[in-house]
Amino acid sequence: MGKNTAQTEKALSVEELANRREWWxxxxxxxxxxxxxxxxxxxxxxxIGGNYAPGIKIDLTFPQLFTETWQEHEGHPIMLQKAxxxxxxxxxxxxxxxxxxxxVGYAGSAPHNIVWHWQGxxxxxxxxxxxxxxxxxxxxxxxxxxxxxxxxxxxxxxVDKLARVLDPEDAVKFMSGAIGWGTPTSAATYSTKDFDYxxxxxxxxLAEIEERMEETEERLQGNPSPELLPLYDxxxxxxxxxxxxxxxxxxxxxxxxxxxxxxxxxxxDPTRKEELLRIAETCDRVxxxxxxxxxxxxxxxxxxxxxxxxxxxxxAWPHRPDYVHGPYYDKDVNQEKRLTREEALDLVGEHLIRTxxxxxxxxxxxxxxxxxxxxxxxxxxxGVKPDGSDACNDMTIAYMQAARLVRVSNPTFGFRWxxxxxxxxxxxxxxxIRHGLGYPSMRNDPVLVANTVxxxxxPVEEARTWVHQACMSPCPTTKYGCQPMRMASATxxxxxxxxxxxxxxxxxxxxxxxxxxxxxxxxFKDFDEFFGAWVKQMEWLRNILVRTVNLGRVKDPExxxxxxxxxxxxxxxxxxxxxxDPSNGERGNAWVTGFTWVENADSLAAIKKFVYDEKKYTMxxxxxxLNANWVGYEEMRLDFVKNAPKxxxxxxxxxxxxVRCLREVSRHAKENKCPSNxxxxxxxxxVSGNIHYANLxxxxxxxxxxxxxxxxxxxxxxxxLDKKGPTAVLxxxxxxxxxxxxxxxxxxxxLSPTQxxxxxxxxxxxxxxxxxxDLGLDHVQFNMVDDATLRAAQKDPEKYQEVIVRVAGYxxxxxxxxxxxxxxxxxxxxxxxx
Amino acid sequence: MATCKDCKSFxxxxxxxxxGDCVMRVVDPRQAYYKATPVEAETDASKCSSFQKK
Numbered sequence: 001m002g003k004n005t006a007q008t009e010k011a012l013s014v015e016e017l018a019n020r021r022e023w024w025x026x027x028x029x030x031x032x033x034x035x036x037x038x039x040x041x042x043x044x045x046x047x048i049g050g051n052y053a054p055g056i057k058i059d060l061t062f063p064q065l066f067t068e069t070w071q072e073h074e075g076h077p078i079m080l081q082k083a084x085x086x087x088x089x090x091x092x093x094x095x096x097x098x099x100x101x102x103x104v105g106y107a108g109s110a111p112h113n114i115v116w117h118w119q120g121x122x123x124x125x126x127x128x129x130x131x132x133x134x135x136x137x138x139x140x141x142x143x144x145x146x147x148x149x150x151x152x153x154x155x156x157x158x159v160d161k162l163a164r165v166l167d168p169e170d171a172v173k174f175m176s177g178a179i180g181w182g183t184p185t186s187a188a189t190y191s192t193k194d195f196d197y198x199x200x201x202x203x204x205x206l207a208e209i210e211e212r213m214e215e216t217e218e219r220l221q222g223n224p225s226p227e228l229l230p231l232y233d234x235x236x237x238x239x240x241x242x243x244x245x246x247x248x249x250x251x252x253x254x255x256x257x258x259x260x261x262x263x264x265x266x267x268x269d270p271t272r273k274e275e276l277l278r279i280a281e282t283c284d285r286v287x288x289x290x291x292x293x294x295x296x297x298x299x300x301x302x303x304x305x306x307x308x309x310x311x312x313x314x315x316a317w318p319h320r321p322d323y324v325h326g327p328y329y330d331k332d333v334n335q336e337k338r339l340t341r342e343e344a345l346d347l348v349g350e351h352l353i354r355t356x357x358x359x360x361x362x363x364x365x366x367x368x369x370x371x372x373x374x375x376x377x378x379x380x381x382x383g384v385k386p387d388g389s390d391a392c393n394d395m396t397i398a399y400m401q402a403a404r405l406v407r408v409s410n411p412t413f414g415f416r417w418x419x420x421x422x423x424x425x426x427x428x429x430x431x432x433i434r435h436g437l438g439y440p441s442m443r444n445d446p447v448l449v450a451n452t453v454x455x456x457x458x459p460v461e462e463a464r465t466w467v468h469q470a471c472m473s474p475c476p477t478t479k480y481g482c483q484p485m486r487m488a489s490a491t492x493x494x495x496x497x498x499x500x501x502x503x504x505x506x507x508x509x510x511x512x513x514x515x516x517x518x519x520x521x522x523x524f525k526d527f528d529e530f531f532g533a534w535v536k537q538m539e540w541l542r543n544i545l546v547r548t549v550n551l552g553r554v555k556d557p558e559x560x561x562x563x564x565x566x567x568x569x570x571x572x573x574x575x576x577x578x579x580x581d582p583s584n585g586e587r588g589n590a591w592v593t594g595f596t597w598v599e600n601a602d603s604l605a606a607i608k609k610f611v612y613d614e615k616k617y618t619m620x621x622x623x624x625x626l627n628a629n630w631v632g633y634e635e636m637r638l639d640f641v642k643n644a645p646k647x648x649x650x651x652x653x654x655x656x657x658x659v660r661c662l663r664e665v666s667r668h669a670k671e672n673k674c675p676s677n678x679x680x681x682x683x684x685x686x687v688s689g690n691i692h693y694a695n696l697x698x699x700x701x702x703x704x705x706x707x708x709x710x711x712x713x714x715x716x717x718x719x720x721l722d723k724k725g726p727t728a729v730l731x732x733x734x735x736x737x738x739x740x741x742x743x744x745x746x747x748x749x750x751l752s753p754t755q756x757x758x759x760x761x762x763x764x765x766x767x768x769x770x771x772x773x774d775l776g777l778d779h780v781q782f783n784m785v786d787d788a789t790l791r792a793a794q795k796d797p798e799k800y801q802e803v804i805v806r807v808a809g810y811x812x813x814x815x816x817x818x819x820x821x822x823x824x825x826x827x828x829x830x831x832x833x834x
Numbered sequence: 835m836a837t838c839k840d841c842k843s844f845x846x847x848x849x850x851x852x853x854g855d856c857v858m859r860v861v862d863p864r865q866a867y868y869k870a871t872p873v874e875a876e877t878d879a880s881k882c883s884s885f886q887k888k
Contacts, residue, residue, distance in 0.1 A: 041865030055863065096860070096869040111865060254855075258870040261845045261857055266868065 021753055021789070023435040024407060024802030031405040032342070034100045035349045039406045041098060043112045045359025045374050046410065047367035049818040052114075057136040058128060058361060059113035062310070063149050065089045071152075076236070078561035079578060082311075083240035086564065087247035089310060095254055097262065102275060102295065102347060103354050104255045104283065105302050107309040114359035114374075117313040118149060119560065120187030121159040124363045125150045134361075158185040158559040162552055174548050178510045178696050179496050179541055180595075181365060181689070182489030184552025186560050186580050189486040190316035190375070191308070192467060192475045195324045197570045198304060199297070201289040202245045208573055209238050209245075216576070234576025241567035248307050248564070249288045256283035294328040294344060298351050301325070304568065305355070311564040313360050315486070316470040317377035317411055320477065321351070326393035333394065341398075348395070349402040356408035369692040371821055372812025373410045376687065378468040382425065383416030383445050386461040390420040400428035404435050409804050412811045414468045415440035416448070417773065426769075430762050433782050434753070438806030441781035442769065444738070448474050448778055451739045455669075455681050456588055471810060472685050472714075472744045472779065473591050479570045480587045484562070484579040485553055487590035487674065490545035492682075493689070495596035495697045495710060498603045500537040501530065502626065508698045509706065515540045522619045527612040534604065535664050542592055542665075546672045546680050549590075554675050556580045588678025591743040592669075596693055596710045597684035598647050600661055602702035602718065605654035606644035626699040629706050641703030641721075648717025650728035655735045658715075662741040669742070685746035686713025688807050691821045709824045714746025714779070719827035726831035727771065734775035748806065750783045750828045764833045781806050783825065790814060790826050839875035842886040846875060858884060 017025045028036065044053045069088035073081045094109035107115045114134075118125050128134070129150060135142045154160070162185060163171055173179060182188070216231050216238075256279070263276035278295065285292070286300035301324065308314050332339040339347075359374050370376065381399060385391045403413065415429050429440050452463035452474050462481050466474035475483045496514070500507065505515035518533035556562075557578035566572035569579040577584040610616045617636065625633035645654035665682045672680035690710035698706050702718070711718045715733050722729050726749065733747055756765055772780055783806045793800035797815040805814045805825050814822060838844045838856065846854040855870040879885045 037865075043864055092872050094869050094871040096867045098865050098867040110860075110862075110869070111867065112862060254870065254872075257845075257847070258855065258857065258868065261855065261870075262868055265845070266857075266859075 021436070023404070026435075027405050027407050027802075031349065032346055034346055035353070035406055037100045038098065038350055038353045039408075041111070042353060042357045043359070044816070045114055045357065046370075046372045046812065046816055047362070048816045049371060050364055050368045052134055054133065055112050056134060056359065057113055058116050058134050059108040059110075060136055060142055060145055061093055061109045062089055062115055063118050064145065065092050067149060067152060077233070077240075078558065079240040079563045079566070080236045080243075082561045083243035083563040086310060087243050090247040090251040090307075095251075095258060097255070097258055097276075097279070101350065101354075102279060103299055103302055103350050104259070104279060105299075105306040105354070107306050107358055107360070111357065114361050115309065116361040117187055118153050119157055120185060120313065121183060121363075122150070122154045122157050125153060125157070127363055128361065158187045158556070159183055161559040162555055165555065166548065166551065170544055170548055173512075173514055173544060176510055176512065176514075177365065178507055179493055179514060180491045180545050181369065181493075181692075182486065182491045182549075184489045184549045186312055186485045186556045186562060188313045188315060188489075190314050190318060190470060191484045191565055191579070192318045192469060192477055192482040193304065193308075193568065194477050194479065194482050194570060195301070196477075197479070198287075198568050199290050199300065199324075202249055202287045202567075203289060205567060205573060206242060206245050209242055209567075212573070212576065213238050231576075237563075237566065237576050237578065240561075240563040241573065244563045245567050248303070251307070252283045252287055252303055256280040259283065291328060294325060294332045294339065294347060297325050297328040298347055302351065302354055306358070307564055309358060309360060311562060312560075313362075315360070315362070315366075315375035316468075317355065317375065317379065318467045318469045318475060318477075319411075320380040320383070320465075320467045322381050322393060322395040322399055323383070323391055326395040329395045329398065330393065345398055345402055345405070348398045349406045352399075352402055352406050352408050352411065355411050356406075365692065368818075369687050369689050370810070371688050371691075371807065371818055372816030373810055375410070376471045376810045377411035378414050378441070378471050378810065379411045380467040381413045381415045381440060382418075382421060383466070384418055384420075384449075384464050386464050388464065390418070390422070392421060392425045396425055397428050400432050400440075403432055403437060403439075407437065407802055407804060409811045409813050409816075412438070413440035414443050414472075416443050416445040416466075417769070418445040419773075426766065427762065430765055433765075433784055434756060434761070436753070436785045437804050438781065438783055438811035441779060441806075442772070444773060444776070444778045447738050447776055448744065451743065451778065452476065454739050455743060456678050458587060458589075469589070471687065472746055473589070473683055474744070475589045480585050481589065482569060483586070483589045484565055484569065485556060487549055487553065489552065490542075490549045490590070490680065491593040491595060491689075492541050492545055493596055493693050493697065494541070494594045494684070495599040495693070495700065497534055497538045497541055498600045498700060499698055500541075501534040502623065502701075505537065505540075508627070509696055522623060524619070527608045530607060530612075531604065531660070534600070534661075538661075538665060539668050542668060542672060542680070542682075545592060546674075550675055553580065553582060582675035586676050588674045588676030590674040590678065590680050591683045592680055594682045594684035595686050595689040595713065596697065597682075597713070598658075598711045598715060598718065599697075599700055599702055599704065601647045601654055601658040602644070602721075603700045604657045604661070605646075606640050606701040606703075608657065609644055609653065610640065622701060626701070629699045630703070637703050637705075640701060644702065646702075646718060646721040647715075648722035648729045648732050649724040650731040655732050658732075659736045659741075662736050666741050681743040683743035683745075684714045685744075686710075687810060688817065688821050689713070691818060691824065694820070709820055712748050712824060712828060714748065716746065716748040717829075719824060720829055722829050726768065726833060729831070730772055730775050730777065733777050738776055738778040744778050747777065747780045748783070748828065749780055750830045752830050752832060753784045753786050755832060756784060768833050783828065785814075787826055787830070790822065794819070794822060836879045836885060836887070837875065838873045838877045838879050840888055841879055841882070842888050843884065844873065844875070851875065
């Protein structure tokens with residue numbers, strides 16, 4: 001940005017900046033000095049396009065510390081071996097306290113470092129060795145360390161071990177990158193956390209473990225019998241839990257010691273000195289003991305999240321922080337008046353910043369699929385309590401207000417809307433959307449609670465505790481509801497279903513027979529026969545992903561091991577099992593993430609209309625055009641784009657096909673079973689997989705060419721193809737039941753910031769939301785940044801560093817996503833309301 | 835031989851004086867912070883570029 005322009009904008013009043021919708025400058029002018037410093041101090045960890053920002057380095061201390069202790073404990077059960085190694089890391093890795101901060105804890109030894117989880121996949125480890133820019137100085141020395149680590153871990157990672165037991169053909173297809181993504185191991189994962197249990201404090205959990213071990217040891221001294229034999233395996237698991245919990249307490253106390261040292265020997269400002277002593281008191285107290293106030297509850301929470309990220313790559317952040325921390329806010333601000341609202345807002349804003357700064361190395365394919373962010377950290381807000389009453393509280397509002405002040409792209413929020421939500425809270429949601437954050441996404445709570453009960457049989461009181469397990473999928477935060485591992489590794493590139501139906505199961509892009517041979521479509525006699533081929537390809541695609549993830553899941557305790565997660569999972573502590581072990585009572589909450597889903601309905605509709613109903617083209621002609629990637633068939637392609645029916649226009653012709661597809665998928669979802677013998681419903685959404693897969697999906701009958709961006713996902717209509725207005729989109733999306741047809745359905749909408757300004761704008765949006773709720777949709781999220789701003793940001797990215805957009809299930813700073821993704825967002829139809 | 839315990843950055847642990855933290859001020863391009871690394875009091879510091887005699 002030109003210096004003069006920046007000075008001009010800084011001279012404008014908050015009101016003038018708001019009128020210009022320059023919300024990033026509004027935030028800068030209205031937040032506290034502390035938040036301003038902390039926000040600007042964050043090193044950007046999300047990849048820009050697919051590359052890390054200059055200055056970001058891999059943390060090498062972490063794997064070195066871990067590996068030296070790991071090697072000393074060769075031969076121990078894996079959970080115990082890992083516990084010793086983690087404890088050594090927590091006792092020895094460098095820690096730091098940033099100026100002005102009040103919440104501490106970071107996964108890594110310096111703020112610009114990102115942790116790397118080398119125990120997952122050897123291929124990723126090799127990628128790091130060859131990645132430019134992220135190797136710490138001196139580079140030669142670091143490369144030597146990396147080579148030594150890679151030599152040791154090669155063949156010992158969890159996926160290396162899994163590959164030895166997978167069916168070789170499945171392994172090749174799964175790892176081809178064409179049909180899905182993800183790694184079937186908890187080395188790349190996410191887990192629900194039950195803070196009702198965790199907030200007992202680690203000392204209380206340690207006492208519980210001690211009691212169980214004593215009882216077990218006593219039983220083992222009794223009459224020998226087969227029932228006693230499994231108990232021998234439990235003892236080392238409990239011991240592993242003890243080791244990590246004790247190390248976690250020591251880790252927190254290291255921060256207490258540092259804060260006290262700084263207060264006593266370095267700090268001269270009495271206010272900061274007092275803050276440092278408060279940090280020391282807080283870290284002495286938690287996570288060993290239950291929190292007593294807001295700072296302690298936020299700090300406890302953050303320690304748990306950081307510790308979890310030392311154990312593994314937790315790529316999502318299932319959480320409901322307003323519900324967890326609301327009582328402490330109420331106590332401090334409303335009852336005891338220990339904190340002013342402004343002081344509480346500083347803590348809440350910092351909680352967002354501390355989360356935003358966490359960075360974990362991700363392989364290139366994942367960075368391309370999640371451009372601009374580290375992981376899909378969607379925090380859940382609002383909703384109901386287990387008894388069905390409104391759960392919104394002052395903390396819900398505080399998080400929304402803090403989000404507008406610090407404008408982070410990660411975490412984002414998903415708001416559980418229900419009919420009892422107060423207008424005051426709805427206005428806060430709207431203000432976040434109006435400020436261009438792209439969040440909260442709006443979730444229909446009654447629909448999703450019913451959906452959670454329908455698909456897995458969670459009791460309704462437990463279903464009401466749900467959090468976003470990743471971008472979209474609800475998961476209860478209860479003893480038997482919590483999900484310890486990323487079952488979404490069953491992530492399907494659904495456009496392959498139609499592509500394989502057209503090519504007899506052959507993949508023309510990767511040149512390999514992937515799906516079953518369902519026949520040459522030129523010989524199909526009618527649409528039903530073609531649709532039958534599509535069903536077979538759909539079933540095959542889901543089956544291969546689900547069986548691979550199921551196997552990865554049951555083998556995970558043997559191949560990876562989760563001592564920390566197990567120590568904070570009530571059911572694992574109770575049974576002396578690994579938290580990931582499905583035999584410990586987990587009810588099951590698996591789903592198949594469906595990338596590139598709507599291409600199926602639009603392509604099937606085009607085939608039905610033009611080939612079978614109207615006979616405008618023969619299947620021969622269509623196949624020739626597709627095999628030529630539409631080159632030489634432009635007139636025909638445009639006919640398929642413009643004149644074939646398209647999803648999202650309230651057109652029964654194509655909408656009925658969508659409903660028919662979903663009916664087949666939901667039938668099959670009940671035939672697939674997870675290790676807990678529960679269902680695998682489909683959840684259509686994309687993150688930025690529509691760009692990642694652009695070069696992996698061939699030409700399709702909706703007029704798309706190889707290389708073109710796919711649709712932006714979920715059940716969102718193709719960009720620019722929804723021509724009948726917002727109500728028609730909602731009506732199309734309401735033609736299937738959002739409880740029984742699948743797990744959840746992502747819908748992107750773009751709204752006009754001009755139209756939605758002022759009170760009138762809020763009322764228009766609220767009316768839209770009423771229609772959305774009445775029609776029973778489960779999700780909608782909005783971009784409310786105009787084309788002019790986005791195009792200006794493309795031309796002058798320096799000036800628009802803080803513009804945020806909703807990509808798919810997450811938000812990102814616009815300048816951090818690739819040009820192709822930027823264009824894809826601009827192409828989305830701006831819906832006029834009213 | 836200079837050891838860590840002779841350095842201004844060394845802060846011994848109350849419960850065990852043979853152990854301590856090396857506390858350093860770091861100013862990077864984005865933020866300033868204090869960093870603590872565990873060290874043993876008797877560690878040879880003769881080659882440490884940050885050593886400052888107490």
